[in-house]
Amino acid sequence: MNIYPESAMRRQFLKQPIFWLPVVGLILLFLAAAGFTVQNVAAAPNPQREPPSDESCLFCHQQEGMTIDIGEQPLSLTVSGDHFSTSVHGVEGVACVDCHTNIRTVPHPEIIADNSREFTLTFYETCRQCHSEQYEKTFDSVHQTAIVDGNLNAAVCSDCHDPHSQPRITDETTGVILSDARQDIPQTCAQCHGAVFEAYAASVHGATLFTEGNADVPTCTDCHGVHSIEDPNTNTFHNSIPSVCADCHTDEVMMSKYGLNTNVLDTYVADFHGTTVKLFEEQFPDQPTNKAVCTDCHGFHDIPKVDDPAAGIAHKSNLLVKCQQCHPDATTESFTASWMSHYEPSPETWPLVYYVNLFYKFFIPTVLGGMIVFVLSDIYRRFIVDKRHKKNGKDASTK
Numbered sequence: 001m002n003i004y005p006e007s008a009m010r011r012q013f014l015k016q017p018i019f020w021l022p023v024v025g026l027i028l029l030f031l032a033a034a035g036f037t038v039q040n041v042a043a044a045p046n047p048q049r050e051p052p053s054d055e056s057c058l059f060c061h062q063q064e065g066m067t068i069d070i071g072e073q074p075l076s077l078t079v080s081g082d083h084f085s086t087s088v089h090g091v092e093g094v095a096c097v098d099c100h101t102n103i104r105t106v107p108h109p110e111i112i113a114d115n116s117r118e119f120t121l122t123f124y125e126t127c128r129q130c131h132s133e134q135y136e137k138t139f140d141s142v143h144q145t146a147i148v149d150g151n152l153n154a155a156v157c158s159d160c161h162d163p164h165s166q167p168r169i170t171d172e173t174t175g176v177i178l179s180d181a182r183q184d185i186p187q188t189c190a191q192c193h194g195a196v197f198e199a200y201a202a203s204v205h206g207a208t209l210f211t212e213g214n215a216d217v218p219t220c221t222d223c224h225g226v227h228s229i230e231d232p233n234t235n236t237f238h239n240s241i242p243s244v245c246a247d248c249h250t251d252e253v254m255m256s257k258y259g260l261n262t263n264v265l266d267t268y269v270a271d272f273h274g275t276t277v278k279l280f281e282e283q284f285p286d287q288p289t290n291k292a293v294c295t296d297c298h299g300f301h302d303i304p305k306v307d308d309p310a311a312g313i314a315h316k317s318n319l320l321v322k323c324q325q326c327h328p329d330a331t332t333e334s335f336t337a338s339w340m341s342h343y344e345p346s347p348e349t350w351p352l353v354y355y356v357n358l359f360y361k362f363f364i365p366t367v368l369g370g371m372i373v374f375v376l377s378d379i380y381r382r383f384i385v386d387k388r389h390k391k392n393g394k395d396a397s398t399k
Ligand code: HEC
Pocket: 037, 041, 052, 053, 056, 057, 058, 059, 060, 061, 068, 077, 096, 097, 100, 103, 104, 106, 107, 108, 109, 110, 111
């Protein structure tokens, strides 16, 4: 049975710390949060004031599902604080407002863009402040040229580097590209070059990059460059292909790991196709050549192992198709035998060529040597022996 009136009980309860501690705490927390945002963001722009902190921006922008519509298109406004703090910019202390230099207040200045792509294209320019070297390299790249020509889907900085989560790419002390970053390159390009990526990923080069993290095989940027990617349809690029491939394929240390020959460039340059292409590369790099380069026989993104049963060109039937691109009259597999491949002639592979070469190796020095001996003996006879004879004759007459 309760002997106290109810009002007295309520009064008693209100005096307990268990009631007022949480309430005061909540009020203090609310004031702190409000003061924080007001001080950092909502205040009028004031050059004397500290710029807004990352925390104050993330206070709103960390919310899931935050979007606005630009034109008809939604733009996601959510930025993960966790991703940002572990990104290279977060780690290096680059603040939100170092890139977002126009944002100091809430509401922010009005967005000047008709759609989300335009927003990206106007805004990536902010990278130039700190990365002018990379920025300038992109000027003549295929991507910038495409944008100037009106193809707004071509890549700019923030398409290949998410500014809010970009990890470090190069080692801080050595400047060498990190292996994880290297392995990610094809995926970066795959966002927009999906078909090329598929072909590359199945090729002898792509396969081991993904399965074993092989650091020797080429990625997109080894053949195309990075920020100054040039147009692959020009004569200059075409004529330079043998040197691009030879960079690795003449490297004894690298190729010995895979049991591959390093004579592929020398034998190519020695044949009727390569001699011309090499000459063009050195003397007339921007002139067209119709002779075969490495990629005409091997392919470029989809290069298989040469002994691959389905597509490998060590099989005559697969090779003939490649020759036919330029030699349409070649109808039988025996045509491929008109060419020595990358083999240097030996008694086993090309006996006729080998013995003819060998013959000339001895024949030419013998003939040339014989002629020199002949000429020298002739000189000796004409000038020295004759003179001596004449002199002897004179001596005899004056006696
Ligand atoms: C009080 C919540 C709030 C805070 C704090 C805030 N924003 Fe925003 N932000 C918004 C809203 C809402 C939008 C949607 C566009 C608008 O209304 O201006 C927006 C849009 C943006 C955009 C997209 C387009 C644009 O330029 O308006 C960027 C970039 C941005 N905020 C960056 C920041 C940065 C950087 C900070 C910290 C300095 C920040 N925001 C702080 C609420 C906030």
